[in-house]
Amino acid sequence: MARLQWLAGLLLAVMAAAGNPPASDVAVLFGEDKKEVLACRCSGPKAPNGHCGYHLHFGSNEDQPWCRTLHGCGTSSMLKGSWNFCDERAVERRRANDGKLYHAKDFQKFYGKGKDGAEKWTGAKPFIERRLAKNGKPYTVGNFREYYLDAYGELGWVEKWEQASEEQRKADDGKDYSWDDFAKYYGDDKAWSKWEGAGPLKEEL
Numbered sequence: 001m002a003r004l005q006w007l008a009g010l011l012l013a014v015m016a017a018a019g020n021p022p023a024s025d026v027a028v029l030f031g032e033d034k035k036e037v038l039a040c041r042c043s044g045p046k047a048p049n050g051h052c053g054y055h056l057h058f059g060s061n062e063d064q065p066w067c068r069t070l071h072g073c074g075t076s077s078m079l080k081g082s083w084n085f086c087d088e089r090a091v092e093r094r095r096a097n098d099g100k101l102y103h104a105k106d107f108q109k110f111y112g113k114g115k116d117g118a119e120k121w122t123g124a125k126p127f128i129e130r131r132l133a134k135n136g137k138p139y140t141v142g143n144f145r146e147y148y149l150d151a152y153g154e155l156g157w158v159e160k161w162e163q164a165s166e167e168q169r170k171a172d173d174g175k176d177y178s179w180d181d182f183a184k185y186y187g188d189d190k191a192w193s194k195w196e197g198a199g200p201l202k203e204e205l
Contacts, residue, residue: 029084032071040073040084041154044146051142052086054104056118063105065091090158092141095127096120099183126196131164138167138200169198 031037043050052067054060064085074084093101096110104121111117130138133147141161148157168176171185171194183191 029073030071031073037073039154040067040069040082040086041071042067042086042145043070043081045142047081049083051092051145052090053092054108056104056108056113061113064088065103065105087155087158089162090141090145093129094121094124095129095179096124099179099188101129127192130167130200131161132167133160133164167200169195169200171198 029037029040031041042052045051047068049055049060049066049068052065054062054065062085065088066083066085068080069082069084072082074082076082088103091103093103094107096102096107102110107121107124108117111120128140130140131144133139133144135147139147144161144164145157148160152160166178168178169182170176171182173185177185179191179195182195185191186194
């Protein structure tokens, strides 16, 4: 028995040294009123870095997305409040020159850190990903979260986002097309300006 206890202690020490604390330590999170919760809730749009994202700036270059959290959930910071890692599926994506959607970390990896990557990301803002909510409106991931959050919570809205159809925009023939079909209709070069000019079919929140 003593030997088993020693081996268990040794295993925990090795895990801690490797930066892998026991699962029980990793899983326990506390939310409102310091009650244990399954997941932290991001602070939302009114707080800096309140949405799930990579937030690439001085002092932040994580390989996992994160957000500022409510109720001190996750890791506490005396200067800027609490934060925690979040689901990569909840991260904003924008369309790059190849017509595919990428998040900010992907842009950084392809175009490089600093000015070049940042400018490419900023320039892609007109081509931000939107999906259709139950009310038929196309929302960015942040606004989609706001629409579904009260009903489905921090985990449930992400599942709704995964299930949602991508937005469509109206072409010159009066029909609505997704990006891929829009590009087929106009051709790869002309599609960009036409897509931007068409704008979302309905207003967001």
